[in-house]
Amino acid sequence: MTLSKMNRSNMSLSSRRRARKAFRAESTYHATGVAIALFFLAPFAITLLASFRHGTEARLPPLPPWPANGISLDSYRSLDTFGAGVWQHTFNSLLVSLATVALTVAVSVLAGYGFSRYRFPLKNVLFVLIIATLMIPFQSILTPLFIILARLGLNNSLFGLTLVYVTLQLPFSVFMMRNAFDAVPKEIEEAARIDGARDLKLLFRVLMPLVLPGIATVAIFAFLNAWNEFLAALVLLSSNEKYTLPVLMMAVRAGRLGAVNWGAVQAGVAVMTLPCLVVFLLLQRYYMRGLMAGAVK
Amino acid sequence: MHETGVVLTDIRKSFGSLEVIHGIDLRIAEGSFVVFVGPSGCGKSTLLRMIAGLEEVTDGEIEIKGRNVTDLDPSDRGIAMVFQSYALYPHMSVRENLAFGLKMARTETAEIEARVKAASAILKIDHLLDRRPGQLSGGQRQRVAIGRAIVRKPDVFLFDEPLSNLDAELRVSMRIEIARLHRELGNTMIYVTHDQTEAMTLADKIVVLRDGRIEQAGTPREVYENPANIFVAGFIGSPRMNLLDAVWLGNGRVRVAGSEMSVPVTGEGLQIGEKVSFGARPEHLFVTDGGAGCIPAKVDFAEYLGGTQYLYCQLADGQPLIAEYRSGPEINAGSTIALSVNDNQRRLFGADGRRLT
Ligand SMILES: Nc1ncnc2c1ncn2[C@@H]1O[C@H](COP(=O)(O)OP(=O)(O)OP(=O)(O)O)[C@@H](O)[C@H]1O
Numbered sequence: 001m002t003l004s005k006m007n008r009s010n011m012s013l014s015s016r017r018r019a020r021k022a023f024r025a026e027s028t029y030h031a032t033g034v035a036i037a038l039f040f041l042a043p044f045a046i047t048l049l050a051s052f053r054h055g056t057e058a059r060l061p062p063l064p065p066w067p068a069n070g071i072s073l074d075s076y077r078s079l080d081t082f083g084a085g086v087w088q089h090t091f092n093s094l095l096v097s098l099a100t101v102a103l104t105v106a107v108s109v110l111a112g113y114g115f116s117r118y119r120f121p122l123k124n125v126l127f128v129l130i131i132a133t134l135m136i137p138f139q140s141i142l143t144p145l146f147i148i149l150a151r152l153g154l155n156n157s158l159f160g161l162t163l164v165y166v167t168l169q170l171p172f173s174v175f176m177m178r179n180a181f182d183a184v185p186k187e188i189e190e191a192a193r194i195d196g197a198r199d200l201k202l203l204f205r206v207l208m209p210l211v212l213p214g215i216a217t218v219a220i221f222a223f224l225n226a227w228n229e230f231l232a233a234l235v236l237l238s239s240n241e242k243y244t245l246p247v248l249m250m251a252v253r254a255g256r257l258g259a260v261n262w263g264a265v266q267a268g269v270a271v272m273t274l275p276c277l278v279v280f281l282l283l284q285r286y287y288m289r290g291l292m293a294g295a296v297k
Numbered sequence: 298m299h300e301t302g303v304v305l306t307d308i309r310k311s312f313g314s315l316e317v318i319h320g321i322d323l324r325i326a327e328g329s330f331v332v333f334v335g336p337s338g339c340g341k342s343t344l345l346r347m348i349a350g351l352e353e354v355t356d357g358e359i360e361i362k363g364r365n366v367t368d369l370d371p372s373d374r375g376i377a378m379v380f381q382s383y384a385l386y387p388h389m390s391v392r393e394n395l396a397f398g399l400k401m402a403r404t405e406t407a408e409i410e411a412r413v414k415a416a417s418a419i420l421k422i423d424h425l426l427d428r429r430p431g432q433l434s435g436g437q438r439q440r441v442a443i444g445r446a447i448v449r450k451p452d453v454f455l456f457d458e459p460l461s462n463l464d465a466e467l468r469v470s471m472r473i474e475i476a477r478l479h480r481e482l483g484n485t486m487i488y489v490t491h492d493q494t495e496a497m498t499l500a501d502k503i504v505v506l507r508d509g510r511i512e513q514a515g516t517p518r519e520v521y522e523n524p525a526n527i528f529v530a531g532f533i534g535s536p537r538m539n540l541l542d543a544v545w546l547g548n549g550r551v552r553v554a555g556s557e558m559s560v561p562v563t564g565e566g567l568q569i570g571e572k573v574s575f576g577a578r579p580e581h582l583f584v585t586d587g588g589a590g591c592i593p594a595k596v597d598f599a600e601y602l603g604g605t606q607y608l609y610c611q612l613a614d615g616q617p618l619i620a621e622y623r624s625g626p627e628i629n630a631g632s633t634i635a636l637s638v639n640d641n642q643r644r645l646f647g648a649d650g651r652r653l654t
């Protein structure tokens with residue numbers, strides 16, 4: 001009786017000690033995580049807070065970076081006075097970026113599938129050639145691109161810009177999608193063929209869900225690159241109302257009559273960051289898996 | 298009712314310029330269980346995949362139930378296939394995995410449900426229907442893969458080494474399950490395996506392949522007892538048949554490792570003094586106290602397996618030989634014994650490998 005009691009108290013003592021140890025380990029782990037997260041989030045937070053300062057405050061040195069005299073949308077209002085208005089430019093950017101994502105995903109899924117599964121002459125040469133274009137700095141082909149677009153009547157058009165972005169995005173995307181399809185066991189596809197899934201049905205019902213991580217990766221890269229791209233947009237677009245956000249930001253940053261409206265700059269940065277965050281948060285789970293799949297294969 | 302479930306006529310297959318299947322003719326009776334065996338790379342999978350329609354034939358014709366299916370799509374051939382790697386759709390539940398083929402064929406929902414229910418009852422996977430393949434054990438996955446084949450109600454089941462990813466114990470129970478399935482469903486089944494036991498126990502007919510050719514096709518008893526040639530003799534049975542260099546002495550007699558013995562062979566066309574091979578299975582050799590027609594052998598090594606014992610011996614002329622020894626006084630390495638084999642279990646093969654009768 002006493003023995004078993006002692007045993008029990010012993011056990012509870014040791015288990016309590018173990019629990020305390022686990023708690024300490026866990027809190028260290030989480031504290032470190034929180035610190036790192038704060039470190040990375042701080043710039044975003046500072047920009048976002050600063051963008052809500054009063055118009056008069058915005059011209060002062062950015063210390064403290066948060067609004068001291070209450071929240072105001074002055075910065076956003078003054079941002080809207082640049083170019084054709086911030087809505088128009090945001091719309092332009094969104095249009096170009098989303099179209100780039102859609103076209104890139106469509107083409108690279110089909111191309112990746114073809115490269116992964118079909119046998120055709122010069123397949124590997126073609127693939128290496130596509131990958132090799134990654135080595136060409138795109139600034140160096142900007143002039144020919146400009147001329148080609150002009151010939152096609154696509155200069156100063158968002159569609160033309162989209163085509164350029166898709167072209168630049170494709171080598172990496174095709175490579176990514178080929179890896180993703182290569183990682184899908186051939187037997188799954190064969191089982192589906194026996195089950196009567198053919199061609200596009202096979203692609204959409206069976207294979208697409210399996211390469212979703214790859215698609216997410218391709219989509220994120222396409223979106224971010226198209227959203228942030230500056231040089232091609234500056235060169236290929238010539239009218240004010242067609243500019244994308246990075247070009248607008250250039251104008252904002254340059255200021256008027258020598259005076260830079262830092263409030264507007266902060267507001268612009270906030271506007272530009274938000275969609276990237278949204279896209280990344282939506283797709284990050286797949287994105288991580290996509291990079292892994294590419295890594296081991 | 299068709300007599301023949303599957304007929305292969307002069308099937309050939311080349312990958313590029315390399316021919317790997319060299320003209321295969323085979324008739325498979327409806328409802329029978331046929332097993333393809335052969336060394337790795339002999340073309341078992343390729344042949345099975347051509348029947349499935351996953352691989353195009355380079356030449357020849359395939360008929361299933363009297364219908365020429367050579368150029369049909371896999372889904373239109375009335376076949377179902379079970380892969381070694383299961384090949385389940387990882388993003389679908391077990392239920393969706395089973396139903397997928399029927400959905401593709403636009404089967405009515407009620408019918409799909411009934412068939413999925415029936416198949417999962419046969420395979421005892423009813424309680425797993427809502428799980429994903431990733432949440433199943435290997436054995437359960439293989440059941441689902443078999444279930445996916447069953448719901449299609451195929452004329453022919455094709456299995457490509459379906460059990461080789463399972464551990465030994467599970468393999469035995471799944472083997473028995475597949476035999477039961479064949480008895481219950483009565484479909485034609487074609488089964489590829491490396492495993493001798495699976496081949497012998499499951500098959501109505503064993504097809505032994507080598508380098509893209511059929512070496513022999515027959516019942517398990519036929520290929521075991523009357524192998525058509527040295528290759529089949531050596532391939533079927535474990536441990537393999539002893540094949541010893543021998544010399545034909547004429548008159549139904551040969552000399553093996555210095556001893557003379559009679560063989561049940563007429564020896565037509567054989568020259569006296571011609572080299573032949575003498576075959577005797579380890580399990581047919583027995584220890585005698587000497588006398589006519591026995592071979593003296595020195596035991597190099599004895600392997601004790603409990604119920605039985607394998608004696609690794611060396612003959613007078615240095616040839617190795619394995620004998621199975623079931624009971625009797627203990628035999629240790631280093632001792633010399635006399636081995637004999639019953640007259641009707643002695644096999645003789647010509648220099649070209651063909652069985653002599
Ligand atoms: N897609 C292919 N391209 C080129 N050669 C191939 C292809 N598939 C198979 N082969 C060749 O065909 C031959 C037969 O292959 P197969 O897979 O049918 O052998 P197997 O008998 O199934 O072997 P295992 O027992 O190892 O599975 C092999 O020599 C192989 O190299």
Ligand SMILES: [Mg+2]
Pocket residue numbers: 341342343
């Ligand atoms: Mg094989």
